Amino acid sequence: MEITNTDFSRSLNEMTVSLRPFALKLTKDSEDANDLLQETMLKAFTNREKFAEGTNLKAWLYTIMKNTFITNYQRLVRKNTFIDTTDNLHYINSYNTATYNLAYSTFANEDIERAVASIDEAYRVPFIMHFRGFKYHEIADKLRIPIGTVKNRIHIARKELKDKLSIYANN
Structure with a gap:
């Protein structure tokens, strides 16, 4: 049944x-x-x-x-699975993962070296010594000039470099 x-x-x-x-x-x-x-x-x-x-x-x-x-x-x-069917997958969110090469920094370094080289030697030498880590009194002793002169020359060198490298001011 x-x-x-x-x-x-x-x-x-x-x-x-x-x-x-x-x-x-x-x-x-x-x-x-x-x-x-x-x-x-x-x-x-x-x-x-x-x-x-x-x-x-x-x-x-x-x-x-x-x-x-x-x-x-x-x-x-x-x-709930998202499937991306776009052709150019490498463009998705590329602004977050951009890789920068060293070209920009190479150009900037070359410009800095040229600017430093163009400064009068009286200002350039104390500036480079200070940049390399020497203290004001060590520079004054080494160059046999007063410490106030060392500070003044470094200040003038910085000011000249700032003017010569103003293109990089906002970067």
Whole structure:
């Protein structure tokens, strides 16, 4: 004797109590568990002809629920996955990851060296010594000039360099 739709529906309804905890375990959310349970029951009822009478209905429903959950999860992951189909992928966010070569600094260094070389030797020598880490009194002793003169010459050298290298003032 074949099972009727009414009997099958009653059997499904009796199984909801034991399937709900499994749905909660999978989804970790009460509303999602209710949705999963409802979807499982709908699939079971629409596919009732695939159920072989005399087999374990509970195991069949658990399998449907587990497969439904996995399918929904995979669909969600695909939906939230961003796929970029642009042709020029290397341009995306390139302003954040720009790599600068040393050309700019090479030009700047050459300009600085030329500017320093063009300063009168009386100002250039104390300036270079100070730049290399000598203290004012050490420069004064080495060049045999007063410390005030050393400070004045370094100040003048800096001022000349600032004027000669004004192109780099805002960089």
